[in-house]
Amino acid sequence: MPITYTSGEQIEVYRFSWPVTVGVPLAALFLQSFVPRIFPPFAVYFDLPLLVTIFFAMARRNPISGLFTGAAIGLAQDMLGPYPIGIYGIAKTVVGYGASSLGAKLDVENAGARFLVTLGFYLVHAAIYFTVARGMVSLTLNWSWSRGIFAGLANALLGIGLYFVLDKFKQRT
Protein backbone atom coordinates (compact mmCIF):
# COMPACT_ATOMS: atom_id res chain seq x y z
CA MET A 1 0.00 0.00 0.00
CA PRO A 2 1.49 3.38 -0.94
CA ILE A 3 2.35 5.74 1.85
CA THR A 4 0.61 9.04 1.31
CA TYR A 5 1.57 10.89 4.45
CA THR A 6 4.18 13.56 4.56
CA SER A 7 5.32 12.71 8.01
CA GLY A 8 8.96 11.70 8.01
CA GLU A 9 8.37 8.78 10.36
CA GLN A 10 5.89 7.06 8.02
CA ILE A 11 7.80 7.36 4.79
CA GLU A 12 9.34 4.12 3.72
CA VAL A 13 12.97 4.19 2.71
CA TYR A 14 14.38 1.66 0.29
CA ARG A 15 17.82 0.43 -0.43
CA PHE A 16 19.38 -1.45 -3.30
CA SER A 17 21.90 -4.21 -3.61
CA TRP A 18 25.37 -3.34 -4.86
CA PRO A 19 24.94 -4.99 -8.24
CA VAL A 20 21.80 -2.95 -8.83
CA THR A 21 23.41 0.26 -7.54
CA VAL A 22 26.31 -0.11 -9.97
CA GLY A 23 24.72 -2.11 -12.77
CA VAL A 24 21.60 -0.05 -13.41
CA PRO A 25 23.42 3.29 -13.92
CA LEU A 26 26.00 1.51 -16.08
CA ALA A 27 23.25 -0.07 -18.15
CA ALA A 28 21.59 3.33 -18.51
CA LEU A 29 24.84 4.88 -19.71
CA PHE A 30 25.42 2.02 -22.09
CA LEU A 31 21.94 2.22 -23.59
CA GLN A 32 22.12 6.00 -23.83
CA SER A 33 25.31 5.61 -25.84
CA PHE A 34 24.28 2.62 -27.92
CA VAL A 35 20.62 3.10 -28.83
CA PRO A 36 21.15 6.32 -30.87
CA ARG A 37 23.28 4.25 -33.23
CA ILE A 38 20.12 2.34 -34.19
CA PHE A 39 17.52 5.02 -33.43
CA PRO A 40 19.09 8.50 -33.65
CA PRO A 41 16.12 10.48 -32.16
CA PHE A 42 16.67 8.64 -28.89
CA ALA A 43 19.56 10.94 -28.05
CA VAL A 44 17.42 13.98 -28.77
CA TYR A 45 14.47 13.17 -26.55
CA PHE A 46 15.54 10.73 -23.89
CA ASP A 47 17.97 10.88 -21.00
CA LEU A 48 18.09 7.47 -19.32
CA PRO A 49 20.82 8.41 -16.81
CA LEU A 50 18.59 11.26 -15.60
CA LEU A 51 15.66 8.88 -15.08
CA VAL A 52 17.87 6.51 -13.12
CA THR A 53 19.15 9.39 -11.00
CA ILE A 54 15.62 10.50 -10.20
CA PHE A 55 14.52 6.96 -9.40
CA PHE A 56 17.35 6.20 -6.98
CA ALA A 57 17.05 9.60 -5.34
CA MET A 58 13.31 9.27 -4.80
CA ALA A 59 13.56 5.71 -3.54
CA ARG A 60 16.37 6.33 -1.05
CA ARG A 61 14.88 9.61 0.17
CA ASN A 62 18.25 10.70 1.45
CA PRO A 63 19.53 14.01 0.01
CA ILE A 64 23.19 13.16 0.56
CA SER A 65 22.84 9.83 -1.14
CA GLY A 66 20.79 11.44 -3.89
CA LEU A 67 23.28 14.16 -4.65
CA PHE A 68 26.21 11.73 -4.75
CA THR A 69 24.27 9.35 -6.99
CA GLY A 70 23.47 12.23 -9.31
CA ALA A 71 27.06 13.48 -9.27
CA ALA A 72 28.47 10.03 -10.06
CA ILE A 73 26.07 9.33 -12.90
CA GLY A 74 26.41 12.84 -14.33
CA LEU A 75 30.20 12.78 -14.24
CA ALA A 76 30.25 9.36 -15.91
CA GLN A 77 27.99 10.72 -18.63
CA ASP A 78 30.36 13.65 -19.09
CA MET A 79 33.28 11.29 -19.47
CA LEU A 80 31.68 9.67 -22.49
CA GLY A 81 31.17 12.97 -24.28
CA PRO A 82 33.63 15.30 -25.98
CA TYR A 83 33.14 18.31 -23.68
CA PRO A 84 34.79 19.11 -20.31
CA ILE A 85 33.73 16.92 -17.40
CA GLY A 86 31.25 18.44 -14.99
CA ILE A 87 28.39 19.87 -17.02
CA TYR A 88 26.11 16.89 -16.56
CA GLY A 89 27.69 16.30 -13.16
CA ILE A 90 26.49 19.64 -11.80
CA ALA A 91 23.04 19.31 -13.34
CA LYS A 92 22.45 15.80 -12.05
CA THR A 93 23.83 16.60 -8.61
CA VAL A 94 21.13 19.23 -8.21
CA VAL A 95 18.48 16.91 -9.59
CA GLY A 96 19.56 14.08 -7.28
CA TYR A 97 19.43 16.36 -4.26
CA GLY A 98 16.08 17.83 -5.27
CA ALA A 99 14.45 14.49 -6.09
CA SER A 100 15.52 12.88 -2.83
CA SER A 101 14.42 15.93 -0.82
CA LEU A 102 11.06 15.81 -2.57
CA GLY A 103 10.84 12.07 -2.07
CA ALA A 104 11.34 12.56 1.65
CA LYS A 105 8.36 14.88 1.89
CA LEU A 106 5.85 13.72 -0.72
CA ASP A 107 4.39 10.49 -1.93
CA VAL A 108 6.19 9.69 -5.13
CA GLU A 109 5.06 6.11 -5.44
CA ASN A 110 2.14 6.59 -7.75
CA ALA A 111 2.40 7.06 -11.49
CA GLY A 112 0.88 10.56 -11.60
CA ALA A 113 3.32 11.97 -9.06
CA ARG A 114 6.23 10.29 -10.79
CA PHE A 115 5.15 11.72 -14.12
CA LEU A 116 5.05 15.27 -12.78
CA VAL A 117 8.27 14.94 -10.80
CA THR A 118 10.12 13.59 -13.82
CA LEU A 119 8.76 16.31 -16.10
CA GLY A 120 9.73 19.00 -13.62
CA PHE A 121 13.21 17.67 -12.97
CA TYR A 122 13.85 17.22 -16.67
CA LEU A 123 13.26 20.94 -17.16
CA VAL A 124 15.39 21.79 -14.11
CA HIS A 125 18.17 19.58 -15.49
CA ALA A 126 17.95 21.18 -18.94
CA ALA A 127 18.02 24.67 -17.46
CA ILE A 128 21.11 23.94 -15.35
CA TYR A 129 22.89 22.26 -18.25
CA PHE A 130 22.05 25.22 -20.47
CA THR A 131 23.35 27.72 -17.91
CA VAL A 132 26.59 25.88 -17.17
CA ALA A 133 27.32 25.05 -20.82
CA ARG A 134 26.80 28.61 -21.92
CA GLY A 135 28.25 30.34 -18.90
CA MET A 136 31.33 28.25 -18.27
CA VAL A 137 32.13 26.23 -21.37
CA SER A 138 30.99 28.86 -23.90
CA LEU A 139 28.92 26.39 -25.87
CA THR A 140 26.25 27.89 -28.06
CA LEU A 141 22.92 26.41 -27.09
CA ASN A 142 19.46 27.52 -28.10
CA TRP A 143 16.78 27.22 -25.47
CA SER A 144 13.49 25.97 -26.79
CA TRP A 145 10.48 25.65 -24.52
CA SER A 146 8.57 23.50 -26.96
CA ARG A 147 11.42 21.07 -27.36
CA GLY A 148 12.07 21.05 -23.60
CA ILE A 149 8.47 20.30 -22.74
CA PHE A 150 8.12 17.69 -25.45
CA ALA A 151 11.30 15.94 -24.35
CA GLY A 152 10.20 16.26 -20.71
CA LEU A 153 6.89 14.57 -21.49
CA ALA A 154 8.66 11.82 -23.42
CA ASN A 155 11.03 11.21 -20.52
CA ALA A 156 8.20 11.27 -18.01
CA LEU A 157 6.31 8.62 -19.97
CA LEU A 158 9.38 6.46 -20.33
CA GLY A 159 10.14 7.04 -16.67
CA ILE A 160 6.82 5.59 -15.51
CA GLY A 161 7.59 2.34 -17.30
CA LEU A 162 11.21 2.30 -16.20
CA TYR A 163 10.38 3.01 -12.54
CA PHE A 164 7.87 0.19 -12.62
CA VAL A 165 10.61 -2.21 -13.70
CA LEU A 166 13.17 -0.82 -11.26
CA ASP A 167 10.68 -1.08 -8.38
CA LYS A 168 11.30 -4.83 -8.51
CA PHE A 169 14.85 -4.28 -7.28
CA LYS A 170 13.84 -2.29 -4.21
CA GLN A 171 14.66 -3.73 -0.82
CA ARG A 172 13.01 -2.53 2.37
CA THR A 173 15.40 -1.23 5.00
Add this chain to the structure above:
Amino acid sequence: MLGRYRNLTILVGVLFLQVLGLAVQVKRSADVENTRLIRIWAVGAVTPFERGLVWVQNSSRNLWHNYFYLRGVRAENRELRQQIEQMRLEQVRMSEDAAQAHRLQQILAFKEQYISKTVAAQVIGSSGTDLSRSVYIDKGSNDGVAPDMAVITANGIVGKVLRVYASTSLVLMINDQTSGVGAMLEKSRLQGVLRGTPNGEVILERVMSDEQVTPGDNVMSSGGDQIFPKGLPVGTVSKVSPGREMFLNIQIKPAADLSRLEEVLVVTGKQEQQAVADATTPRVRAADILAQRLPSVPDRPAGHAVVTTPAENGASGAAEAGQAKPNSNSYSNSSAKPQVQPAGNAAGTGAGSVPVAPPAGTAGAVSAAAIPKKPVQKIVSAEPVAEGDTEGSAGNGSNAAVLPAASVAKPASAKPASSQSPPPATAEDAPH
Protein backbone atom coordinates in the same frame (compact mmCIF):
# COMPACT_ATOMS: atom_id res chain seq x y z
CA MET B 1 24.25 25.11 12.95
CA LEU B 2 26.25 22.90 10.56
CA GLY B 3 24.10 19.93 11.49
CA ARG B 4 20.96 21.76 10.58
CA TYR B 5 22.26 22.73 7.16
CA ARG B 6 24.39 19.66 6.67
CA ASN B 7 22.69 18.49 3.47
CA LEU B 8 22.76 21.92 1.94
CA THR B 9 26.40 22.40 2.89
CA ILE B 10 27.40 19.13 1.27
CA LEU B 11 25.42 20.03 -1.84
CA VAL B 12 27.18 23.38 -2.11
CA GLY B 13 30.53 21.70 -1.49
CA VAL B 14 30.01 19.06 -4.19
CA LEU B 15 28.79 21.67 -6.65
CA PHE B 16 31.71 23.94 -5.83
CA LEU B 17 34.19 21.13 -6.50
CA GLN B 18 32.62 20.35 -9.82
CA VAL B 19 32.55 24.00 -10.86
CA LEU B 20 36.19 24.27 -9.89
CA GLY B 21 37.10 21.18 -11.88
CA LEU B 22 35.18 22.47 -14.86
CA ALA B 23 36.91 25.83 -14.67
CA VAL B 24 40.33 24.18 -14.59
CA GLN B 25 39.50 22.09 -17.67
CA VAL B 26 38.16 25.07 -19.57
CA LYS B 27 41.15 27.21 -18.72
CA ARG B 28 43.72 24.66 -19.77
CA SER B 29 44.35 24.24 -23.42
CA ALA B 30 42.91 21.33 -25.30
CA ASP B 31 46.38 19.84 -25.74
CA VAL B 32 46.70 19.17 -22.04
CA GLU B 33 44.40 16.24 -21.47
CA ASN B 34 44.13 16.20 -17.69
CA THR B 35 41.03 14.07 -17.53
CA ARG B 36 42.36 11.22 -19.59
CA LEU B 37 42.52 8.62 -16.83
CA ILE B 38 38.95 8.96 -15.65
CA ARG B 39 37.70 9.07 -19.21
CA ILE B 40 39.50 5.79 -19.83
CA TRP B 41 37.63 4.27 -16.91
CA ALA B 42 34.25 5.39 -18.18
CA VAL B 43 34.93 4.39 -21.77
CA GLY B 44 36.40 1.08 -20.61
CA ALA B 45 33.25 0.34 -18.63
CA VAL B 46 30.81 1.03 -21.43
CA THR B 47 32.42 0.28 -24.78
CA PRO B 48 33.09 -3.47 -24.32
CA PHE B 49 29.34 -4.04 -24.12
CA GLU B 50 28.77 -1.90 -27.17
CA ARG B 51 31.46 -3.72 -29.06
CA GLY B 52 29.94 -7.08 -28.14
CA LEU B 53 26.45 -6.02 -29.10
CA VAL B 54 27.62 -4.62 -32.43
CA TRP B 55 29.44 -7.89 -33.11
CA VAL B 56 26.31 -9.92 -32.38
CA GLN B 57 24.23 -7.55 -34.49
CA ASN B 58 26.59 -7.74 -37.44
CA SER B 59 27.03 -11.48 -37.21
CA SER B 60 23.31 -12.13 -37.29
CA ARG B 61 22.83 -9.63 -40.08
CA ASN B 62 25.62 -11.16 -42.12
CA LEU B 63 24.25 -14.63 -41.56
CA TRP B 64 20.88 -13.50 -42.86
CA HIS B 65 22.16 -11.50 -45.80
CA ASN B 66 24.96 -13.80 -46.91
CA TYR B 67 23.28 -17.16 -46.55
CA PHE B 68 19.52 -16.83 -46.46
CA TYR B 69 18.37 -13.63 -48.08
CA LEU B 70 19.89 -13.68 -51.55
CA ARG B 71 16.87 -12.58 -53.53
CA GLY B 72 17.71 -10.25 -56.40
CA VAL B 73 21.43 -10.81 -56.15
CA ARG B 74 21.75 -11.90 -59.77
CA ALA B 75 19.96 -8.82 -61.06
CA GLU B 76 22.02 -6.64 -58.78
CA ASN B 77 25.17 -8.33 -59.98
CA ARG B 78 24.19 -7.64 -63.57
CA GLU B 79 23.55 -3.98 -62.81
CA LEU B 80 26.84 -3.69 -61.00
CA ARG B 81 28.69 -5.17 -63.94
CA GLN B 82 27.14 -2.61 -66.19
CA GLN B 83 28.12 0.10 -63.77
CA ILE B 84 31.67 -1.18 -63.75
CA GLU B 85 31.83 -0.97 -67.51
CA GLN B 86 30.59 2.59 -67.47
CA MET B 87 32.97 3.52 -64.71
CA ARG B 88 35.87 2.00 -66.59
CA LEU B 89 35.10 4.25 -69.49
CA GLU B 90 34.89 7.19 -67.16
CA GLN B 91 38.11 6.17 -65.50
CA VAL B 92 39.93 6.33 -68.79
CA ARG B 93 38.93 9.93 -69.23
CA MET B 94 39.66 10.75 -65.60
CA SER B 95 43.10 9.25 -65.74
CA GLU B 96 43.85 11.37 -68.75
CA ASP B 97 42.70 14.49 -66.92
CA ALA B 98 44.70 13.46 -63.88
CA ALA B 99 47.81 12.93 -65.96
CA GLN B 100 47.40 16.39 -67.37
CA ALA B 101 46.89 17.82 -63.89
CA HIS B 102 50.03 16.06 -62.69
CA ARG B 103 52.02 17.53 -65.51
CA LEU B 104 50.78 21.00 -64.69
CA GLN B 105 51.43 20.50 -61.00
CA GLN B 106 54.92 19.32 -61.76
CA ILE B 107 55.53 22.40 -63.81
CA LEU B 108 54.32 24.56 -60.92
CA ALA B 109 56.22 22.50 -58.32
CA PHE B 110 53.06 21.84 -56.36
CA LYS B 111 52.97 19.41 -53.51
CA GLU B 112 50.16 16.93 -53.32
CA GLN B 113 48.67 15.09 -50.41
CA TYR B 114 47.58 11.54 -50.88
CA ILE B 115 45.66 9.28 -48.57
CA SER B 116 48.18 6.49 -48.34
CA LYS B 117 46.72 4.36 -45.58
CA THR B 118 43.33 3.94 -43.97
CA VAL B 119 41.90 1.79 -41.22
CA ALA B 120 38.31 0.59 -41.50
CA ALA B 121 36.39 0.99 -38.28
CA GLN B 122 32.93 0.21 -37.02
CA VAL B 123 30.80 2.76 -35.19
CA ILE B 124 29.87 1.21 -31.86
CA GLY B 125 28.26 4.03 -29.95
CA SER B 126 27.68 7.72 -29.50
CA SER B 127 28.05 10.32 -26.80
CA GLY B 128 24.38 9.71 -26.04
CA THR B 129 23.20 13.28 -26.28
CA ASP B 130 22.15 15.56 -29.08
CA LEU B 131 24.06 18.43 -27.51
CA SER B 132 27.34 16.96 -28.69
CA ARG B 133 27.87 15.16 -31.98
CA SER B 134 30.41 12.42 -31.55
CA VAL B 135 30.64 8.69 -32.04
CA TYR B 136 32.82 5.88 -30.75
CA ILE B 137 34.61 3.61 -33.18
CA ASP B 138 36.09 0.20 -32.49
CA LYS B 139 39.67 1.12 -33.41
CA GLY B 140 42.17 2.79 -31.14
CA SER B 141 45.85 3.33 -30.56
CA ASN B 142 46.48 -0.42 -30.94
CA ASP B 143 45.37 -0.08 -34.55
CA GLY B 144 47.45 2.97 -35.31
CA VAL B 145 44.76 5.57 -34.72
CA ALA B 146 45.94 8.90 -33.30
CA PRO B 147 44.24 12.19 -32.40
CA ASP B 148 43.42 14.60 -35.21
CA MET B 149 43.22 11.92 -37.87
CA ALA B 150 40.55 12.39 -40.51
CA VAL B 151 37.55 10.08 -40.49
CA ILE B 152 35.74 9.60 -43.77
CA THR B 153 33.29 7.39 -45.60
CA ALA B 154 33.04 6.63 -49.30
CA ASN B 155 30.49 9.44 -49.57
CA GLY B 156 32.36 12.17 -47.75
CA ILE B 157 34.09 13.36 -44.63
CA VAL B 158 32.73 12.49 -41.21
CA GLY B 159 34.94 14.19 -38.66
CA LYS B 160 38.22 13.88 -36.84
CA VAL B 161 39.54 11.66 -34.08
CA LEU B 162 39.27 13.57 -30.83
CA ARG B 163 40.39 11.09 -28.19
CA VAL B 164 42.11 7.77 -28.57
CA TYR B 165 42.01 4.86 -26.17
CA ALA B 166 43.59 1.44 -26.53
CA SER B 167 40.88 -0.16 -28.62
CA THR B 168 38.35 2.62 -29.14
CA SER B 169 38.37 6.24 -30.26
CA LEU B 170 36.03 9.17 -29.93
CA VAL B 171 35.30 10.89 -33.24
CA LEU B 172 34.07 14.47 -33.26
CA MET B 173 31.76 14.83 -36.22
CA ILE B 174 31.69 17.83 -38.52
CA ASN B 175 28.23 18.84 -37.30
CA ASP B 176 29.40 19.35 -33.72
CA GLN B 177 29.50 23.00 -32.79
CA THR B 178 33.13 22.79 -31.67
CA SER B 179 34.40 21.30 -34.93
CA GLY B 180 35.95 23.24 -37.78
CA VAL B 181 36.95 22.08 -41.24
CA GLY B 182 38.63 23.99 -44.04
CA ALA B 183 36.30 23.73 -47.01
CA MET B 184 35.77 25.25 -50.40
CA LEU B 185 33.15 25.39 -53.09
CA GLU B 186 34.01 23.12 -55.96
CA LYS B 187 32.98 25.45 -58.80
CA SER B 188 33.97 28.87 -57.58
CA ARG B 189 36.91 27.68 -55.41
CA LEU B 190 35.74 30.01 -52.65
CA GLN B 191 37.17 28.95 -49.31
CA GLY B 192 35.46 29.03 -45.96
CA VAL B 193 35.26 27.31 -42.61
CA LEU B 194 32.81 24.50 -42.08
CA ARG B 195 31.20 24.47 -38.66
CA GLY B 196 28.47 22.60 -36.86
CA THR B 197 25.58 24.30 -35.13
CA PRO B 198 23.84 23.49 -31.85
CA ASN B 199 21.02 21.95 -33.89
CA GLY B 200 23.37 19.56 -35.64
CA GLU B 201 23.37 21.40 -38.94
CA VAL B 202 26.50 22.21 -40.91
CA ILE B 203 27.25 25.71 -42.15
CA LEU B 204 30.01 27.22 -44.25
CA GLU B 205 31.31 30.40 -42.68
CA ARG B 206 33.51 33.24 -43.89
CA VAL B 207 32.21 33.52 -47.42
CA MET B 208 31.58 37.15 -48.35
CA SER B 209 28.03 38.12 -49.18
CA ASP B 210 28.95 39.48 -52.61
CA GLU B 211 30.02 36.04 -53.79
CA GLN B 212 27.81 33.87 -55.94
CA VAL B 213 26.80 30.70 -54.15
CA THR B 214 23.81 28.70 -55.25
CA PRO B 215 22.06 25.72 -53.68
CA GLY B 216 23.35 22.50 -55.14
CA ASP B 217 26.96 23.63 -55.34
CA ASN B 218 29.36 20.94 -54.21
CA VAL B 219 31.63 21.58 -51.25
CA MET B 220 34.92 19.79 -50.70
CA SER B 221 37.74 19.93 -48.22
CA SER B 222 40.33 22.60 -48.90
CA GLY B 223 43.17 20.97 -46.99
CA GLY B 224 43.75 24.16 -45.03
CA ASP B 225 43.06 22.51 -41.68
CA GLN B 226 45.93 20.04 -42.10
CA ILE B 227 43.58 17.23 -41.12
CA PHE B 228 41.51 16.48 -44.20
CA PRO B 229 43.37 16.09 -47.48
CA LYS B 230 42.25 18.46 -50.17
CA GLY B 231 39.42 17.46 -52.47
CA LEU B 232 37.39 15.11 -50.30
CA PRO B 233 33.65 15.57 -50.75
CA VAL B 234 32.02 17.41 -47.87
CA GLY B 235 28.47 18.00 -49.04
CA THR B 236 26.26 20.24 -51.10
CA VAL B 237 24.91 23.72 -50.47
CA SER B 238 21.30 23.38 -49.38
CA LYS B 239 20.43 26.97 -48.46
CA VAL B 240 22.02 30.38 -48.85
CA SER B 241 20.93 33.45 -46.95
CA PRO B 242 22.53 36.73 -45.85
CA GLY B 243 24.39 36.31 -42.60
CA ARG B 244 26.11 38.63 -40.17
CA GLU B 245 28.94 41.03 -40.87
CA MET B 246 28.89 40.90 -44.66
CA PHE B 247 29.16 37.13 -44.71
CA LEU B 248 26.79 34.63 -46.24
CA ASN B 249 24.99 32.06 -44.18
CA ILE B 250 25.51 28.89 -46.20
CA GLN B 251 23.87 25.73 -45.01
CA ILE B 252 25.45 22.48 -46.13
CA LYS B 253 23.93 19.05 -46.47
CA PRO B 254 26.74 16.66 -45.53
CA ALA B 255 27.65 14.09 -48.14
CA ALA B 256 27.98 11.39 -45.50
CA ASP B 257 24.86 10.44 -43.57
CA LEU B 258 26.08 11.46 -40.15
CA SER B 259 23.03 10.21 -38.30
CA ARG B 260 23.36 6.66 -39.56
CA LEU B 261 27.03 5.88 -39.60
CA GLU B 262 28.05 2.26 -39.44
CA GLU B 263 31.44 1.87 -41.03
CA VAL B 264 34.03 4.58 -41.45
CA LEU B 265 37.62 4.89 -42.60
CA VAL B 266 40.26 6.51 -40.45
CA VAL B 267 42.98 8.14 -42.52
CA THR B 268 46.07 6.92 -40.71
CA GLY B 269 48.57 7.80 -43.40
CA LYS B 270 48.92 10.84 -45.57
CA GLN B 271 51.75 11.30 -47.99
CA GLU B 272 52.95 14.61 -49.24
CA GLN B 273 55.06 14.62 -52.33
CA GLN B 274 55.78 16.74 -55.28
CA ALA B 275 53.62 16.01 -58.26
CA VAL B 276 55.18 13.61 -60.68
CA ALA B 277 53.88 13.22 -64.15
CA ASP B 278 53.20 9.70 -65.22
CA ALA B 279 56.34 8.65 -67.02
CA THR B 280 54.75 5.48 -68.29
CA THR B 281 52.38 7.41 -70.50
CA PRO B 282 53.86 7.37 -73.97
CA ARG B 283 54.37 10.71 -75.56
CA VAL B 284 51.97 10.81 -78.42
CA ARG B 285 52.05 13.37 -81.11
CA ALA B 286 49.05 15.66 -81.31
CA ALA B 287 48.42 14.69 -84.87
CA ASP B 288 48.19 11.06 -83.87
CA ILE B 289 45.72 11.95 -81.20
CA LEU B 290 43.66 13.86 -83.66
CA ALA B 291 43.66 11.04 -86.08
CA GLN B 292 42.44 8.69 -83.42
CA ARG B 293 39.81 10.95 -81.95
CA LEU B 294 38.10 12.22 -85.00
CA PRO B 295 34.88 10.46 -85.82
CA SER B 296 34.76 7.89 -88.47
CA VAL B 297 33.24 8.60 -91.82
CA PRO B 298 31.04 5.77 -92.81
CA ASP B 299 31.78 4.41 -96.18
CA ARG B 300 28.42 2.76 -96.26
CA PRO B 301 24.99 4.26 -95.72
CA ALA B 302 23.76 4.58 -92.15
CA GLY B 303 22.36 1.44 -90.75
CA HIS B 304 25.07 -0.67 -92.28
CA ALA B 305 27.66 -1.39 -89.71
CA VAL B 306 31.26 -1.24 -90.71
CA VAL B 307 33.14 -4.23 -89.49
CA THR B 308 36.81 -3.72 -89.24
CA THR B 309 39.64 -5.52 -87.68
CA PRO B 310 43.02 -4.24 -86.67
CA ALA B 311 44.50 -6.15 -89.51
CA GLU B 312 42.21 -4.47 -91.95
CA ASN B 313 42.96 -1.12 -90.46
CA GLY B 314 46.61 -1.67 -90.72
CA ALA B 315 46.24 -2.35 -94.38
CA SER B 316 44.12 0.67 -95.05
CA GLY B 317 45.48 3.97 -96.20
CA ALA B 318 45.71 7.39 -94.73
CA ALA B 319 42.19 8.33 -95.60
CA GLU B 320 40.89 5.64 -93.31
CA ALA B 321 42.97 6.75 -90.41
CA GLY B 322 40.15 8.61 -88.76
CA GLN B 323 37.56 6.01 -89.38
CA ALA B 324 37.13 2.69 -87.74
CA LYS B 325 39.77 2.48 -85.10
CA PRO B 326 41.26 -0.55 -83.54
CA ASN B 327 40.31 -0.17 -79.96
CA SER B 328 43.13 -1.75 -78.15
CA ASN B 329 43.18 -0.06 -74.82
CA SER B 330 43.79 -2.01 -71.69
CA TYR B 331 40.24 -2.73 -70.63
CA SER B 332 39.04 -3.93 -73.97
CA ASN B 333 39.64 -7.26 -75.49
CA SER B 334 38.17 -6.05 -78.71
CA SER B 335 41.43 -5.99 -80.56
CA ALA B 336 40.98 -9.68 -80.99
CA LYS B 337 37.39 -9.33 -82.04
CA PRO B 338 35.80 -7.62 -84.96
CA GLN B 339 34.50 -4.23 -83.92
CA VAL B 340 31.14 -3.00 -84.92
CA GLN B 341 30.99 0.73 -85.14
CA PRO B 342 27.60 2.10 -86.04
CA ALA B 343 27.68 4.71 -88.71
CA GLY B 344 27.68 8.24 -87.46
CA ASN B 345 27.77 7.16 -83.88
CA ALA B 346 31.34 7.73 -83.01
CA ALA B 347 31.20 11.47 -82.81
CA GLY B 348 28.19 11.86 -80.61
CA THR B 349 28.38 9.00 -78.26
CA GLY B 350 32.05 8.64 -77.83
CA ALA B 351 32.45 7.98 -74.19
CA GLY B 352 35.55 9.54 -72.87
CA SER B 353 36.06 11.70 -75.88
CA VAL B 354 37.83 14.98 -75.50
CA PRO B 355 37.07 18.09 -77.48
CA VAL B 356 39.39 18.48 -80.35
CA ALA B 357 39.71 21.59 -82.38
CA PRO B 358 41.12 20.97 -85.81
CA PRO B 359 44.48 22.62 -85.94
CA ALA B 360 45.62 23.98 -89.25
CA GLY B 361 47.66 21.73 -91.36
CA THR B 362 46.81 18.53 -89.61
CA ALA B 363 43.98 17.44 -91.74
CA GLY B 364 45.90 15.89 -94.51
CA ALA B 365 43.93 12.76 -94.05
CA VAL B 366 40.90 14.15 -92.30
CA SER B 367 38.01 15.72 -94.02
CA ALA B 368 36.46 18.85 -92.55
CA ALA B 369 33.08 17.22 -92.52
CA ALA B 370 34.34 14.63 -90.12
CA ILE B 371 35.09 17.18 -87.43
CA PRO B 372 32.39 17.19 -84.79
CA LYS B 373 30.36 20.35 -84.53
CA LYS B 374 30.04 20.28 -80.79
CA PRO B 375 33.45 21.03 -79.38
CA VAL B 376 32.74 19.69 -75.92
CA GLN B 377 31.84 16.07 -75.53
CA LYS B 378 31.18 14.77 -72.11
CA ILE B 379 30.94 11.21 -71.07
CA VAL B 380 27.67 9.88 -72.23
CA SER B 381 26.23 7.23 -70.11
CA ALA B 382 26.47 4.17 -72.23
CA GLU B 383 23.36 2.23 -72.92
CA PRO B 384 22.97 -0.83 -70.80
CA VAL B 385 25.03 -3.56 -72.25
CA ALA B 386 23.30 -6.69 -73.25
CA GLU B 387 23.56 -9.45 -70.75
CA GLY B 388 26.54 -11.65 -71.24
CA ASP B 389 28.34 -9.06 -73.29
CA THR B 390 29.82 -6.99 -70.57
CA GLU B 391 33.41 -7.93 -71.01
CA GLY B 392 33.76 -6.52 -74.44
CA SER B 393 31.41 -3.62 -74.21
CA ALA B 394 34.02 -0.98 -74.81
CA GLY B 395 34.51 -2.20 -78.24
CA ASN B 396 31.03 -2.63 -79.50
CA GLY B 397 27.87 -0.77 -80.33
CA SER B 398 27.32 2.57 -78.74
CA ASN B 399 30.09 1.96 -76.32
CA ALA B 400 32.63 2.08 -79.08
CA ALA B 401 34.37 5.08 -77.72
CA VAL B 402 36.51 7.78 -79.13
CA LEU B 403 39.08 7.20 -76.49
CA PRO B 404 41.57 9.53 -74.92
CA ALA B 405 44.84 9.55 -76.68
CA ALA B 406 47.14 8.24 -74.03
CA SER B 407 45.07 5.18 -73.42
CA VAL B 408 44.72 4.18 -77.02
CA ALA B 409 47.48 2.33 -78.73
CA LYS B 410 48.53 3.90 -81.94
CA PRO B 411 46.99 2.02 -84.81
CA ALA B 412 49.03 1.32 -87.80
CA SER B 413 46.52 3.11 -89.94
CA ALA B 414 47.01 6.35 -88.08
CA LYS B 415 50.63 6.63 -88.92
CA PRO B 416 50.38 7.70 -92.50
CA ALA B 417 47.96 10.42 -91.49
CA SER B 418 50.18 11.80 -88.84
CA SER B 419 53.22 11.60 -90.94
CA GLN B 420 51.76 14.22 -93.18
CA SER B 421 50.96 16.62 -90.46
CA PRO B 422 53.53 19.22 -89.72
CA PRO B 423 54.81 20.30 -87.28
CA PRO B 424 55.31 17.41 -84.84
CA ALA B 425 53.69 18.16 -81.55
CA THR B 426 53.57 16.30 -78.27
CA ALA B 427 50.57 15.17 -76.30
CA GLU B 428 50.94 18.16 -74.01
CA ASP B 429 50.24 20.42 -76.91
CA ALA B 430 47.03 18.73 -77.81
CA PRO B 431 43.99 20.76 -76.82
CA HIS B 432 41.94 19.02 -74.20
